[in-house]
Amino acid sequence: MRTAKSASLLSRRCRERPGARAARDLRSMRSLALVCTYAAVAVTVAHAGPRRTLEAVALRKKPGEKEAVVARLPAGAPVAVLAIEGRWLRVRAGGVDGYVTRTTVSEPDAADAVPTGQWSAGRRAMGARSGDLLVEVVAATAALRAEPRGDADAVGELARGARLTVIDAASDPAWILARDPAGRDGWIARAEIDNGASSVVVTGVDLRGLEPRDRTAPPAASRLSLRADLGVGFCALGMDLTSNAEGGLANYVLDAGAVAATLDVDAVLRPGRAFVAADARIAVSDSSPGIDYPGPTSPAGTIAFHTFAGDAGVRVGTRVRRVFDLALRAGVHYDAFVTASVRNAGMLPRERLLGATLGARIEIAPDRSRLAITARFDALAIGSRRQTPGLEDGSSSTARALWGGLTMRYALGRPLGRALGVFGGYDFGRASTEWSGMSARQPGVTRTRRIDTAQLVQIGITTEL
Structure with missing residues (x-):
């Protein structure tokens, strides 16, 4: 009986067109990639370590003080941080997911904190390379500038949709040092890139919290x-x-x-x-x-x-x-x-x-x-x-x-x-x-x-x- 079913299944697969088999294989590969991506995010978030509420706080369904409350947490309640979205944290507490403001949750222990620094190319987390930190230009026109000032010389013109690699996101609260696809380095205003106002570009990464890797770098030239x-x-x-x-x-x-x-x-x-x-x-x-x-x-x-x-x-x-x-x-x-x-x-x-x-x-x-x-x-x-x-x-x-x-x-x-x-x-x-x-x-x-x-x-x- 099992042999007959296997033979029937093999017969149906052999009758499938090559295009259908390729489409099915592509869907399988996409599903596998999605699973791997979520697994990587979960590992990175889990690495952040347990954190606790600093005061009694309302767990909200969405980010915003006027959003619906899904639970109320006492001071000292353990929470797992799932993502950072501007000044809000998406957390899990007692099996319930919701949002709290960042100031109401303790910082992770130094031993568990995800390493921070200044990226010049790829980023390493838990010893594995996770790729470049990228931002996208959302302004109609923008420019990479020699210094973090609006009147500084432009080293490159950018169009909406251009993707940039972040080099330094800590030296200036309103500007980011980035590299364009042509390999040119320059400063771009946060307001001209995606999530520039909130400073969060990748889940779990707060650009304003980064510290420059080279503290001995000379000051910018006059x-x-x-x-x-x-x-x-x-x-x-x-x-x-x-x-x-x-x-x-x-x-x-x-x-x-x-x-x-x-x-x-x-x-x-x-x-x-x-x-x-x-x-x-x-x-x-x-x-x-x-x-x-x-x-x-x-x-x-x-x-x-x-x-x-x-x-x-x-x-x-x-x-x-x-x-x-x-x-x-x-x-x-x-x-x-x-x-x-x-x-x-x-x-x-x-x-x-x-x-x-x-x-x-x-x-x-x-x-x-x-x-x-x-x-x-x-x-x-x-x-x-x-x-x-x-x-x-x-x-x-x-x-x-x-x-x-x-x-x-x-x-x-x-x-x-x-x-x-x-x-x-x-x-x-x-x-x-x-x-x-x-x-x-x-x-x-x-x-x-x-x-x-x-x-x-x-x-x-x-x-x-």
């Missing part, structure tokens, strides 16, 4: 970044002159508009949280036909002019909470007001202002943000104004000046292979100059005061060099 802004805009200028005399050129108010162009260059060296920087700016404007002069000391007419301003400085500062750059600045400032001709209708002189400045900078640029806002303020610490000989408003002058500005930048990425962005800005300047002594422009004037204002609105492009 990084130099260069940025250039090129803008165009409109400048509104005003002059308000008063003196101790009446009539003619003794008192007047002038205003005019001009087209303007600016170039800003900024270099920042960051050895760490502190940084040193240098910046320079050139601004030019042109007004034609210029100032409308109505008289009466000379025939009415227009006064064409252009302006030139140069500013350079150094600053030292620090990065605060990965959001703010705060810095103090010292520099020099030069600006010139140049009429097309010194024989103009209003007898306006050509003049320049030169002096040393002190100021501050605040830049709001969170890591991984495309938007940055810079506020600046400078004051003339010491300086003087000089005018065309024969057209001076006095024999000696004392100048004071303030400048401020606000710039907003938005990074577009690398559409042309270079980091590009756009910016918009507003700048304001106010200078007060007092002259004493006899005026060459207006007889009888011995004291003169003039207030100059300038407002600039501009837009432009920005790039990292």
Whole structure:
């Protein structure tokens, strides 16, 4: 009877098509692989050793304080940790599975704890190689960076779905050092990878708990970044002159508009949280036909002019909470007001202002943000104004000046292979100059005061060099 059944079974198997047998064998292999995988996980979890509750705690059906309670455990109850999911542990207690928060369960004994460290390739647990620790990019676009900062140089561009090998997940709470399939090593923000917020990438592995393997590694090298802004805009200028005399050129108010162009260059060296920087700016404007002069000391007419301003400085500062750059600045400032001709209708002189400045900078640029806002303020610490000989408003002058500005930048990425962005800005300047002594422009004037204002609105492009 047994022989007949075996022969019948063998006959049916022989009649099966080769494709059907291959499919059945593939399903068997998959089942075997799944069983082996669960067995490996079970061995790794069991290796963690017994743990106990630190207080009376509710065992919940799912992770979350509002989820259903499946059991209540007293303080000191033994639990077996099955998996780590963010700040929650999946545990088994008395044959019941559920979730408790990690802070309510004791740490495993040092002798039973799964070894931790910094992975450069595969990981070994219980003496056996378990493979690379992998994460997957979930952001639409991402980049491996030379340092754990959003403005650090990109060493490789990544697309959604790219798989990376974790090298170091302990040195920085917001970044992971990883290697891409091309073999490039760099830092990527946790928010750009799967489970980046919870820091748990593989069951039972807490990336934030890892310790670097090499504690003697040298600190990251200082990084130099260069940025250039090129803008165009409109400048509104005003002059308000008063003196101790009446009539003619003794008192007047002038205003005019001009087209303007600016170039800003900024270099920042960051050895760490502190940084040193240098910046320079050139601004030019042109007004034609210029100032409308109505008289009466000379025939009415227009006064064409252009302006030139140069500013350079150094600053030292620090990065605060990965959001703010705060810095103090010292520099020099030069600006010139140049009429097309010194024989103009209003007898306006050509003049320049030169002096040393002190100021501050605040830049709001969170890591991984495309938007940055810079506020600046400078004051003339010491300086003087000089005018065309024969057209001076006095024999000696004392100048004071303030400048401020606000710039907003938005990074577009690398559409042309270079980091590009756009910016918009507003700048304001106010200078007060007092002259004493006899005026060459207006007889009888011995004291003169003039207030100059300038407002600039501009837009432009920005790039990292």
